[in-house]
Amino acid sequence: MVGYPETLTDPSYTGQILVLTFPLIGNYGIEKEIEINSTYFESMGIKISGLIISDYSNDFSHWNAFNSLSRWMEKYNIPGLCEVDTRELTKLIRENGTMLGKIELETDPIDFFNPDTINLFEKVATKDVVEYGEGKTILLYDCGCKENIVRNIVSRGYRVKRVPWNYDYKQTDFDAVLFSNGPGNPEMYPELVNTAKEIFTLGKPILGICMGHQIVSLAAGAKTYKMKYGHRSQNQPVINKKNNRCFVTSQNHGFAVDVETLTGDWNVWFENLNDGTNEGIIHKELPIMSVQFHPEAAPGPVDTEFIFDEFLSKLK
Numbered sequence: 001m002v003g004y005p006e007t008l009t010d011p012s013y014t015g016q017i018l019v020l021t022f023p024l025i026g027n028y029g030i031e032k033e034i035e036i037n038s039t040y041f042e043s044m045g046i047k048i049s050g051l052i053i054s055d056y057s058n059d060f061s062h063w064n065a066f067n068s069l070s071r072w073m074e075k076y077n078i079p080g081l082c083e084v085d086t087r088e089l090t091k092l093i094r095e096n097g098t099m100l101g102k103i104e105l106e107t108d109p110i111d112f113f114n115p116d117t118i119n120l121f122e123k124v125a126t127k128d129v130v131e132y133g134e135g136k137t138i139l140l141y142d143c144g145c146k147e148n149i150v151r152n153i154v155s156r157g158y159r160v161k162r163v164p165w166n167y168d169y170k171q172t173d174f175d176a177v178l179f180s181n182g183p184g185n186p187e188m189y190p191e192l193v194n195t196a197k198e199i200f201t202l203g204k205p206i207l208g209i210c211m212g213h214q215i216v217s218l219a220a221g222a223k224t225y226k227m228k229y230g231h232r233s234q235n236q237p238v239i240n241k242k243n244n245r246c247f248v249t250s251q252n253h254g255f256a257v258d259v260e261t262l263t264g265d266w267n268v269w270f271e272n273l274n275d276g277t278n279e280g281i282i283h284k285e286l287p288i289m290s291v292q293f294h295p296e297a298a299p300g301p302v303d304t305e306f307i308f309d310e311f312l313s314k315l316k
Helices: 004-008 069-075 086-096 147-154 190-200 211-219 306-313
Strands: 017-019 050-052 130-132 137-142 159-164 176-179 206-209 223-240 246-258 266-272 278-283 288-291
Touching: 017 086, 137 147, 147 159, 147 306, 176 190, 176 211, 176 306, 190 206, 190 211, 206 211, 206 306, 211 223, 211 246, 211 278, 211 288, 246 278, 266 288, 288 306
Parallel strands: 017 050, 137 159, 137 176, 176 206, 206 288
Antiparallel strands: 130 159, 223 246, 223 266, 266 278, 278 288
């Protein structure tokens, strides 16, 4: 019922048509867009290519609402459809797997577009170096970073230096590195994979999140593969292979890491309990770790925010 402003502004959804299965959408509107510290957006502007919902609420009601969902989408020229049986549509997708889709008028046909074949980082990642907070410096490689990653680190008393995905780390001093989430096919970014390999040799703490997990895994020598469905929901169960604890996580990815291709220097950290796919790896000796899910999940669940604490503890 909640979370559509955060989801629509999540850069990881770039190039995707989003189908929401909760029946009523739009009932609490959209807050006023501000450049800094908005807690209801994961980036500035809508990042999805289209929205499909079942029942649209024409009347929005919330103390913080400034605009309607429809007017907000019009501002960014994003098409949407309502009065669609989204649960039936979801059943079709679950039977056939992830498919290319398009929203078109009979009088204005368009071609299919495959977002996995282009560099999506260029569309959503920062082009400038941006700094937040104070303290020891976390070098954040922005592949389409969610704002809540920055909030989580700054709130713990650290400085974040957010840099473009193709930034040369030799230009600056830093204490740890984080590779962020982002959209698309991880094998499209060999330059960033090579950067990660070089940073491995520095012995500094490293964390990868979602796309960042796949980049770290490729740098570790593993391979990735396209999933039939992908994981795109807020209720994915994962198990910590170190202590058998289970967590509910939020996820949004269409590729996975093939753990059979990992070298002996790495351990599987987390595993998906629905399909057994990899959800995280951790180095046996170096302070390098990565997770496929979103520990910064907004809106929730927040079961795995401790990942930030475990990563940052390596700096103490």
